[in-house]
Amino acid sequence: MSEPLLELSGLRKHFPVRDALGRSRGAVRAVDGVSLAVDRGTVLAIVGESGCGKSTLGRLALRLIEPDAGTVRFAGEDLGRLSAAALRARRRDMQLIFQDPFASLDPRMTVGAAIAEPLRLHRIVPRAGEAARVAELLERVGLRPESARRWPHEFSGGQRQRIAIARALASGPRLVIGDEPVSALDVSVQAQVVNLLAGLIRDLGLTFVLISHDLGVVRHIADRVAVMYLGSLVEEGPADSVFAAPRHPYTRALLAAVPGRGLRAPPIEGDVPSPIAPPPGCRFHTRCPHAEAVCREQAPALAGEAHRAACHLQERLPPAPALQANEPGGERLRRLQSFFQPAGSDA
Amino acid sequence: MSAMSDDRSGSGGLNRPRSNSDSPGRRALRRFLRHRLAVFGLVVVVLFLLAALLAPWLSPADPLQTSWTAIRKPPSAAHWFGTDENGRDVLSRVLHGARASMAAGVLSVTVALLIGVPIGVLAGLAGGWVDAVIARVADAMLSVPFLILAIALAAFLGPALENAMLAIAITASPIFVRLARGMALEARATDWLEAARALGNPPWRLGLVHVLPNIVPPLLVQATLSIAEAIIAEASLSFLGLGQQPPAPSWGSMLNSAQRFLTQAPWLAVFPGLAIFLVVLAFNLVGDGLRDALDPRGERR
Numbered sequence: 128m129s130e131p132l133l134e135l136s137g138l139r140k141h142f143p144v145r146d147a148l149g150r151s152r153g154a155v156r157a158v159d160g161v162s163l164a165v166d167r168g169t170v171l172a173i174v175g176e177s178g179c180g181k182s183t184l185g186r187l188a189l190r191l192i193e194p195d196a197g198t199v200r201f202a203g204e205d206l207g208r209l210s211a212a213a214l215r216a217r218r219r220d221m222q223l224i225f226q227d228p229f230a231s232l233d234p235r236m237t238v239g240a241a242i243a244e245p246l247r248l249h250r251i252v253p254r255a256g257e258a259a260r261v262a263e264l265l266e267r268v269g270l271r272p273e274s275a276r277r278w279p280h281e282f283s284g285g286q287r288q289r290i291a292i293a294r295a296l297a298s299g300p301r302l303v304i305g306d307e308p309v310s311a312l313d314v315s316v317q318a319q320v321v322n323l324l325a326g327l328i329r330d331l332g333l334t335f336v337l338i339s340h341d342l343g344v345v346r347h348i349a350d351r352v353a354v355m356y357l358g359s360l361v362e363e364g365p366a367d368s369v370f371a372a373p374r375h376p377y378t379r380a381l382l383a384a385v386p387g388r389g390l391r392a393p394p395i396e397g398d399v400p401s402p403i404a405p406p407p408g409c410r411f412h413t414r415c416p417h418a419e420a421v422c423r424e425q426a427p428a429l430a431g432e433a434h435r436a437a438c439h440l441q442e443r444l445p446p447a448p449a450l451q452a453n454e455p456g457g458e459r460l461r462r463l464q465s466f467f468q469p470a471g472s473d474a
Numbered sequence: 475m476s477a478m479s480d481d482r483s484g485s486g487g488l489n490r491p492r493s494n495s496d497s498p499g500r501r502a503l504r505r506f507l508r509h510r511l512a513v514f515g516l517v518v519v520v521l522f523l524l525a526a527l528l529a530p531w532l533s534p535a536d537p538l539q540t541s542w543t544a545i546r547k548p549p550s551a552a553h554w555f556g557t558d559e560n561g562r563d564v565l566s567r568v569l570h571g572a573r574a575s576m577a578a579g580v581l582s583v584t585v586a587l588l589i590g591v592p593i594g595v596l597a598g599l600a601g602g603w604v605d606a607v608i609a610r611v612a613d614a615m616l617s618v619p620f621l622i623l624a625i626a627l628a629a630f631l632g633p634a635l636e637n638a639m640l641a642i643a644i645t646a647s648p649i650f651v652r653l654a655r656g657m658a659l660e661a662r663a664t665d666w667l668e669a670a671r672a673l674g675n676p677p678w679r680l681g682l683v684h685v686l687p688n689i690v691p692p693l694l695v696q697a698t699l700s701i702a703e704a705i706i707a708e709a710s711l712s713f714l715g716l717g718q719q720p721p722a723p724s725w726g727s728m729l730n731s732a733q734r735f736l737t738q739a740p741w742l743a744v745f746p747g748l749a750i751f752l753v754v755l756a757f758n759l760v761g762d763g764l765r766d767a768l769d770p771r772g773e774r775r
Contacts, residue, residue, distance in 0.1 A: 218674035222672065223668075230665035232669075233667075237497075244673055244675075280498070294669075
C-alpha cells in the first residue's frame with residue numbers, strides 16, 4: 128500500500144520535574160525516541176506496563192501535547208507544521224477514546240449535545256439533520272436513540288464508553304486512538320465493548336491504535352503490536368509473530384505475566400527503574416535474565432525487517448517457549464464469559 | 475445486539491417511568507428545596523426584592539416629605555416605623571432604602587462577576603505568564619481588606635451611589651477571578667476538557683461551552699455570599715457619606731443620622747439595622763443552601 132496513515136519519527140517528550148522551590152530536578156523521559164508507522168486500515172496495539180509512556184505517545188500522535196523532538200505525519204502531512212486552526216480542522220480525521228468513561232464526558236452536556244458537538248464543529252451535517260445523525264450514531268454503538276436527551280450520569284460505565292465511542296466516530300475520523308478503552312470497565316462489559324470496537328473497525332475500515340496493557344484484548348483485534356518499555360520501543364511486529372515468537376526478553380516476560388494464558392518464560396523481578404534516570408545501555412538490563420556486559424553499556428537499536436526488536440542478544444536467545452495450549456483456569460473463564468455474553472450476540 | 479444486556483445493567487435504566495431527563499440543575503433544585511433555612515432565606519430575599527421594586531407603591535408616604543408636626547415620633551398606627559428628625563416616615567424610607575441596598579448588592583456583584591469570571595477562566599486556561607500576572611494582581615487586591623479598598627475606591631470616584639456600586643464591584647471582583655481561575659485550572663486537567671480539545675474545539679469554546687457551565691455552581695454560591703457583603707459595604711459607604719447622598723434614603727445613611735438620637739429615638743436605628751441584618755442573613759442562608767445543593771460530593775446522595 129501507499130504511505131502509512133500515521134507516521135511517528137523520533138518522537139520525544141520529557142516532562143520536567145521540579146522540587147518545591149521550582150528548581151529543575153531532571154525530567155521524566157515519558158517518550159524517548161519512538162518511531163512507528165501505522166498503515167491504513169490496520170490496528171496497531173501499543174502495549175507496556177503503566178508508566179511506560181504509551182498514553183503520552185498516543186497524545187503526541189494527535190498533537191494534543193507538543194513533542195520536544197520528532198515529527199508526526201498524518202496522511203503525509205506534518206502535524207507539527209499546522210497552524211492552530213488548521214490542526215483543529217484536521218481533528219475531524221483523528222479521534223481519541225479515553226480510558227475512564229466517567230471522566231471523559233462533560234457532566235453538563237446531554238449525550239445528544241456531546242455527540243452533536245463534532246458534527247457542529249466541523250459542519251458535517253446541517254442543523255436539521257443533526258438529531259437523525261446522532262440517533263444513527265447511538266444505534267451504531269448499541270444505545271437507544273432516546274438516550275440523546277439524557278445526561279452522562281444516568282448511564283453505566285459500559286454505556287458511557289459507548290457514548291464516548293459514538294462521539295469519537297461522529298466526525299467520521301480515519302484514525303482513532305483508543306487509550307485503554309476497556310480497562311476501566313467491568314469485566315463482564317469489557318468483552319462487549321471490545322467486540323463493538325472490533326466490529327466498527329471492520330465495518331468502517333478504521334485505522335486504529337489500541338493502547339493497552341491487556342494482552343488478551345490486543346491479541347483479539349491487533350494486526351501489529353508495539354511493545355514499550357520506559358519510553359522506548361523494545362519490539363514491534365505483526366501480532367501473530369510477536370505473540371508466537373517474541374524476540375525481546377521483556378515481551379516474553381509480559382506474555383508470561385498474562386494469567387492463565389501466558390507462555391513459560393523466566394519471570395522478571397524488581398520494579399521498573401525510574402524514568403527520571405533510566406539505566407544506561409539497554410534500559411531493560413536491570414531486570415533482564417539474559418543481560419550481558421554489552422547490555423549495560425550500549426543501547427540496542429530496533430533491528431529486523433517486519434518484526435523488529437531492540438535487543439543485542441535477539442539472535443542468541445533461547446527460542447521462546449510455546450504458548451501454553453491448556454490454560455489453567457481457561458475453561459472456567461470461558462464458561463464465565465459465555466454466561467455474560469448474551470445469546471445470539473453477533474459481537 | 476450485544477448492547478442490550480449492557481443497557482439493562484446500567485443504573486440509569488432506560489425503562490424509567492419519568493419521561494423528563496434528570497438534569498444536574500434540576501437535581502440541585504430538589505436538594506435546595508429540602509433545605510428549610512435556605513428556603514426561608516430565599517423567601518426573605520424575594521420579599522426584599524419586591525419591596526425594592528414596588529417601594530413607590532408600597533410606601534405609605536413620600537420618603538422625602540418632611541413634616542414639622544411629626545418630628546421623631548415613635549411607631550404608631552399612622553407611622554408604623556415612626557418618623558425621623560425631619561418628620562419623614564421611616565417605613566417609607568426603609569422601603570426606598572431597600573432599592574439602594576438591593577441595587578448595590580445585586581448589580582455590583584453582577585458587574586463583579588462579569589469582570590472576574592472571564593478574566594479568571596482566561597487565566598486558568600491560558601496558563602503561563604498571563605496566568606501569573608492575573609493571579610498576582612488578584613491576590614494583591616485580596617490582601618487589602620474588602621471595606622478599606624471599597625472606601626478608598628469610592629472616595630477616589632467621588633460620593634455618589636453609582637460610584638459606591640462601582641467601587642464595590644471592583645473590590646468584589648478578585649474573589650471571582652481567583653475562584654474561576656482555580657476551577658478552570660481544575661477543569662483543564664480533566665479528561666472531558668481534553669476530549670473537547672481533541673474534538674477540535676477552539677479555545678473560546680472550551681472556556682464558554684465547556685468550562686463555564688461546569689464552574690457555575692461555586693460561582694453562584696460565592697455570588698450570593700458576595701451580595702450580602704456588598705449590601706454591608708454599601709450601607710457602610712453610605713454611613714460614611716460615600717454612597718447614597720441625602721436626602722435620598724439608604725439604610726447606611728439612615729443609621730448615620732440615627733446615631734445622634736440613639737437614646738431618644740431608637741426606632742430610627744432599629745428598623746434600618748433590622749433590614750440590613752435580615753437581608754444579609756437571608757443571602758447567607760441562600761448561599762449556604764446553594765452550597766449544599768450544588769456540592770458535587772452530594773451528587774450521589
